[in-house]
Amino acid sequence: MNNKTITIKEVAEFASVSQATVSRVINGQSSVKEKNLKRVLEAIETLGYTPNSAAKALATNRSNSVGMLVGSLDGPFYGPLMHAAEDEIYKFGLHLIVTSGQDCESKETESLNFLRAKQVEGAIVHSDRLSDQTLLNLANDFKHFVLLNRYLPELEHHCLYLDNELGGYLATKHLLDQGHRVIGCITGPLSKHDARDRLLGYIRALAEHGVSYDPSLTIEGRFDHYDNFAKANELLDRAPSVTAIFCQNDNIALALYDVCQQRDLQIGKDISVVGFDNDLMSKHVRPKLTTVGFPIHEMGKIAGKMVLEQIQGEKESRSRKLSPTLEMRQSVKNLNAVG
Structure with missing residues (x-):
């Protein structure tokens, strides 16, 4: 017989025992009488029954x-x-x-x-x-x-x-080490812990380099694709003197790439960008995106x-x-x- 068609009920009927007894045998429980154990094992062998995960789950009250x-x-x-x-x-x-x-x-x-x-x-x-x-x-x-x-x-x-705090720190420190001092930051939603921690890292790196934190250089974006194009435009309009921007994920950085292209700003020359996550796409944009790797x-x-x-x-x-x-x-x- 095709073992895929065999059910616990059929094994129980063949062995003249209850379905609960079959389940206990399948799951190795010791509370089965020897004569019933023998009947069930013979039925399983004769019918070619293979216990499936659903049957085990039912018997053990576990979902596997x-x-x-x-x-x-x-x-x-x-x-x-x-x-x-x-x-x-x-x-x-x-x-x-x-x-x-x-x-x-x-x-x-x-x-x-x-x-x-x-x-x-x-x-x-x-x-x-x-x-x-x-x-x-x-x-x-x-x-x-x-x-x-x-x-x-x-x-x-x-x-x-x-x-995440270290990630924001590494991104900002790299920009500072390259001589940038007017550094913008497009965050993820600040309701999220990782966005807040990355912002703290940004602020810590600035402080260590003697650069005062300017809230006007920070704007709240999103980690998904929505609305970041508008946020990047808003930041560049508000702070045209920025030489670099830390984007708190690579989705935000890609939106900034599009904005810079529309404004005839060359990334890596007119403005510098660091992302976060090291998404696959970060290696395929031009210029290739410097980013913080998230394992x-x-x-x-x-x-x-x-x-x-x-x-x-x-x-x-x-x-x-x-x-x-x-x-x-x-x-x-x-x-x-x-x-």
């Missing part, structure tokens, strides 16, 4: 899956993050269930409720909108979980995050490993902080070399 909450299901950030996490989860024989909060607090809450209802083994959570207190409740909602890109001391064992694939891979360690009872003793790197290309002019 890990849940993941992300901000969006597309884009150069979340795509690689999900892919890397799934690769690690799948190695353990589990499946990844992904849901999106769509940058909305109510939808993030709804997504977590959905994952909880699915009885996932663990959860990987990338939340931009939920409060610290709500995230602290994850410890009650999910026994095993990893919190991405947020650090809460109370969740010391569960946090995996990038040092997205590494973060997804480590997140998968961390939640599996928790599921297996191998909890880490500390959080994990990833360090960004500066990828220097051709979009920054060295003013110190100008004679």
